[in-house]
Amino acid sequence: GQNIDQPTEMTATEGAIVQINCTYQTSGFNGLFWYQQHAGEAPTFLSYNVLDGLEEKGRFSSFLSRSKGYSYLLLKELQMKDSASYLCAVRAYPSSGGSYIPTFGRGTSLIVHP
Amino acid sequence: DTAVSQTPKYLVTQMGNDKSIKCEQNLGHDTMYWYKQDSKKFLKIMFSYNNKELIINETVPNRFSPKSPDKAHLNLHINSLELGDSAVYFCASSQVERGRQETQYFGPGTRLLVL
DSSP: OOEEEOOSEEEEETTOOEEEEEEEEOSSEEEEEEEEEOTTSOOEEEEEEOSSEEEEETTEEEEEETTTTEEEEEEOSOOGGGOEEEEEEEEEOOTTOSSOEEEEOOOEEEEEEO | OOSEEEEOSEEEEOTTOOEEEEEEEOSOOSEEEEEEEOTTOOEEEEEEEETTEEEEEOSOOTTEEEEEEETTEEEEEEOSOOGGGOEEEEEEEEOOOTTSOOOEEEOOOEEEEEO
């Protein structure tokens, strides 16, 4: 099975930088995703990492270290609209064979205040 | 144009009833999913279909039966609804290609409340 851990809640100030960590334990790793989910809405894709290193996309960056089972999502120049839940999801191929299974963490609720 | 659509958006029903949720995607993706998000916001995969064939079937009660008439549609039928089935059900689609960039597009969700 897979074990995905991320903080339950974080707070930050508008204009600041925040880093949301995600650790995972899995075999057959095949990629890690970050999603943003506003209250009452569907998750939306933010980033995908399958190789070690940093992927940058505008104000959002995501980092992966496969050897450490660790990823983070970095949000710069925080805006009030960034207040949302951020979901870390790991894709892995089961040892029993078959297609990959995506598993989501419980999400980190980020509150951005003025 | 809506990429992944679900109907209905809200569903309130009595325990013991049978209900269906429909999902359609116009992205031409091969793979579709059903997820359940509980009151604690934990998102858990239920089923996945690739080109109308079931490829993932997580531990879900037999009362839940997915049906894929074609690769653009994945419907979810639930028999004998129970209180614990109350949740938000998300449909999603993706194009699965080994080792390449991939993303999932989620539908707006169906909020099911069982009374």
